[in-house]
Amino acid sequence: MRLPQVIVWEADGWMARQLRELAAEHRWLLRPVRSAQRIHQLLSPPDVCAVCLIQFEPWADRREPLELIAQLHRSQPDVAVVAVSDVKLSEAERSAWTAALFDLGARYVLFPPLTRPVLEDLVSGLMLAVIRRTVGVDPALTSAASQPAGGLGHSSAAASDHKDDHEPIDLVDEDEP
Amino acid sequence: MISLAAVVQQWPALDSRRCTACGLCVTICPTRCLSATPWGPWLARPLDCLACAACISICPQQALYWRSIPPESPEDESSGRTE
Amino acid sequence: MAETGEGKRGRPAGRPGLSWRSFFQQTTRPLFVLSATRRLRYVNAAWEALTGQPAEQVRGLVCSRRRHSTALAAALAPTPEALAGRPDRVRRPAPQTRPGTVWWDVSFLPLPAPEGFYGWLGSIDVIGEKAAPVVRKLPVFLAELRARHNQQFQWDWLEGDDIQLELWLTQLRQAAGTEVPLWLIGPTGSGKETTARIVHAASSRRHGAFVAVDCMGLQPYLIESLLFAPGNVLEGGHTGTLYLKSPQVLPRDLQQRLAELCHSRSVSVRWMAGSEQPPLELVQAGQLLPELATALAVWPVPLPPLAARWSCLHRWLELWGNPLGVDEAALAVLQSWPWPRNLRELRQVLREASQHAAGQPLRREHLPLTLRLHAEHASAPTEVTLPSLDTVLQTVEKQMIQLALRLCRHNQTAAAERLGILRNRLLRRMEALGLTASNTQ
Numbered sequence: 001m002r003l004p005q006v007i008v009w010e011a012d013g014w015m016a017r018q019l020r021e022l023a024a025e026h027r028w029l030l031r032p033v034r035s036a037q038r039i040h041q042l043l044s045p046p047d048v049c050a051v052c053l054i055q056f057e058p059w060a061d062r063r064e065p066l067e068l069i070a071q072l073h074r075s076q077p078d079v080a081v082v083a084v085s086d087v088k089l090s091e092a093e094r095s096a097w098t099a100a101l102f103d104l105g106a107r108y109v110l111f112p113p114l115t116r117p118v119l120e121d122l123v124s125g126l127m128l129a130v131i132r133r134t135v136g137v138d139p140a141l142t143s144a145a146s147q148p149a150g151g152l153g154h155s156s157a158a159a160s161d162h163k164d165d166h167e168p169i170d171l172v173d174e175d176e177p
Numbered sequence: 178m179i180s181l182a183a184v185v186q187q188w189p190a191l192d193s194r195r196c197t198a199c200g201l202c203v204t205i206c207p208t209r210c211l212s213a214t215p216w217g218p219w220l221a222r223p224l225d226c227l228a229c230a231a232c233i234s235i236c237p238q239q240a241l242y243w244r245s246i247p248p249e250s251p252e253d254e255s256s257g258r259t260e
Numbered sequence: 261m262a263e264t265g266e267g268k269r270g271r272p273a274g275r276p277g278l279s280w281r282s283f284f285q286q287t288t289r290p291l292f293v294l295s296a297t298r299r300l301r302y303v304n305a306a307w308e309a310l311t312g313q314p315a316e317q318v319r320g321l322v323c324s325r326r327r328h329s330t331a332l333a334a335a336l337a338p339t340p341e342a343l344a345g346r347p348d349r350v351r352r353p354a355p356q357t358r359p360g361t362v363w364w365d366v367s368f369l370p371l372p373a374p375e376g377f378y379g380w381l382g383s384i385d386v387i388g389e390k391a392a393p394v395v396r397k398l399p400v401f402l403a404e405l406r407a408r409h410n411q412q413f414q415w416d417w418l419e420g421d422d423i424q425l426e427l428w429l430t431q432l433r434q435a436a437g438t439e440v441p442l443w444l445i446g447p448t449g450s451g452k453e454t455t456a457r458i459v460h461a462a463s464s465r466r467h468g469a470f471v472a473v474d475c476m477g478l479q480p481y482l483i484e485s486l487l488f489a490p491g492n493v494l495e496g497g498h499t500g501t502l503y504l505k506s507p508q509v510l511p512r513d514l515q516q517r518l519a520e521l522c523h524s525r526s527v528s529v530r531w532m533a534g535s536e537q538p539p540l541e542l543v544q545a546g547q548l549l550p551e552l553a554t555a556l557a558v559w560p561v562p563l564p565p566l567a568a569r570w571s572c573l574h575r576w577l578e579l580w581g582n583p584l585g586v587d588e589a590a591l592a593v594l595q596s597w598p599w600p601r602n603l604r605e606l607r608q609v610l611r612e613a614s615q616h617a618a619g620q621p622l623r624r625e626h627l628p629l630t631l632r633l634h635a636e637h638a639s640a641p642t643e644v645t646l647p648s649l650d651t652v653l654q655t656v657e658k659q660m661i662q663l664a665l666r667l668c669r670h671n672q673t674a675a676a677e678r679l680g681i682l683r684n685r686l687l688r689r690m691e692a693l694g695l696t697a698s699n700t701q
Contacts, residue, residue, distance in 0.1 A: 129477030
């Protein structure tokens with residue numbers, strides 16, 4: 001079953017912290033990961049729906065992030081990949097790297113200054129587009145789409161009441177240790 | 178207090194060979210985290226899923242099953258869920 | 261300004277070759293003339309080159325340092341000394357540069373008239389011009405990776421035994437041999453971007469990057485930053501083809517800027533775009549700016565429907581997980597389905613079925629039930645067999661109790677509180693459901 005996931009592979013956890021509220025607001029899974037292998041594992045089901053942020057280091061002898069971007073473009077073209085660098089480059093270098101990473105299949109490339117609003121706009125926009133393409137529904141209509149056709153015959157209002165009256169446990173505030 | 182991340186690390190998965198897109202799973206879900214499409218359900222709001230098994234137990238076709246996604250490492254709770 | 265000399269207009273007597281206008285126009289020093297009302301009356305070619313602003317656009321600009329003035333107007337505004345009619349020189353930050361990096365020394369020479377004041381002749385000296393940055397070459401392994409990655413985008417992806425497909429391929433091959441902007445038309449999931457990449461890979465632009473801009477998924481300001489900001493992806497000639505996905509969703513001002521960019525000679529890139537509807541329909545619907553349509557939709561090419569592409573199936577199976585092929589029954593099911601989500605849906609179905617097939621050729625039973633029912637002209641059973649209420653309730657109850665216990669580190673009092681029941685009831689239910697301390701870990 002498709003489920004929206006924001007996957008973040010970075011060195012220090014900064015991006016995941018910036019995206020925490022956005023993911024909570026949309027009720028998407030936010031998955032900070034530590035390896036390319038873990039990303040492959042998360043994206044191994046045939047029905048994925050994900051935005052993947054991958055940190056890369058220009059000129060460092062670390063090929064894995066760049067190879068992963070190309071692999072994902074080949075095997076999971078519907079996963080939106082954003083390449084992120086926290087290294088400041090000159091304008092000419094930024095231009096060259098941006099073009100190269102788009103060529104490998106990245107949907108966007110970010111360089112410093114990295115800010116929370118930009119990360120949020122980027123991830124939310126790309127995720128909604130991914131949902132529209134892969135699930136085939138307009139995310140804006142998700143609430144309406146969640147009303148089943150037929151089934152046990154609950155009306156929408158009845159379904160809402162059902163939740164309010166019988167919600168078995170309130171765990172929303174439990175996620176923070 | 179333990180985080181939800183450490184507790185819920187499985188989500189319903191769909192076997193399309195069995196699903197008739199009847200929508201019962203969407204109807205019964207107590208947290209309304211599932212949404213219906215003409216091609217079957219999808220987990221639109223996974224963070225709301227409590228893995229309560231209502232959808233799995235109601236499915237007349239046994240088309241839903243658990244897919245476990247354990248944390249990347251035992252000490253890493255946040256890899257399951259972060260909120 | 262007043263003319264001098266006796267010869268032809270603007271030409272000093274005895275100097276038939278050059279006019280003073282030519283001196284002004286051809287000198288490498290940026291010059292400008294302000295009228296007494298501080299309006300820009302004249303700028304020379306060096307000034308235009310320095311500021312990047314054509315003379316006809318800035319003529320009449322009021323140069324003052326008021327709050328609403330542009331950075332350029334503020335930089336050219338006469339100083340109080342110059343306003344008092346005395347020559348002056350002032351250092352100001354150059355507009356359109358990062359603060360503190362480049363400065364202008366602006367000189368003002370007042371031009372008094374016999375009665376009154378004509379204005380000022382100004383000149384600009386650039387101070388602290390940035391040294392050209394040292395641009396490091398991209399690593400060799402990245403070039404190799406890109407070359408390997410792009411090898412997969414070949415014509416054989418699109419080849420098949422169908423006349424409609426062959427005609428389409430001929431069109432695309434011709435398009436690859438030109439620089440003409442290409443507009444691909446096809447429903448969502450029909451493979452427009454992949455087709456664009458294949459055309460790019462076969463074109464003379466293949467050594468540059470293929471840059472696909474998702475106009476639906478990216479906020480307009482992110483697209484502006486990508487295409488117009490300093491350090492943008494079009495600078496330096498690294499981009500070979502720029503593909504705009506659904507450009508009609510962009511705001512009109514950005515569409516206008518894109519149309520201007522398409523016509524700009526300073527950008528050397530092959531343009532492509534893709535949309536579900538033909539560009540003309542989008543213009544008629546008021547979604548696509550006519551200027552952008554005429555710039556981008558020079559060669560509109562519709563994608564053939566999936567039904568015309570079944571002969572490509574073996575290739576797709578290789579790509580998507582099962583090189584052993586499909587048996588006839590499975591093929592009949594696949595061919596009968598209308599594929600409302602097109603190639604994207606087919607890819608998902610084939611990938612999922614290939615996982616079920618586990619290394620064997622795809623058979624009918626590996627395919628989704630909805631497809632199989634459709635092939636049989638059957639509908640899903642309307643009479644669903646519901647599990648017993650007790651079974652469902654017990655399953656859910658068990659899961660919820662286990663969840664609460666884990667959340668509360670197996671503290672039963674706390675777990676009961678989380679579930680909104682008394683501890684005794686929790687213990688009774690645990691016993692009834694066969695839950696013990698060991699099996700709830």
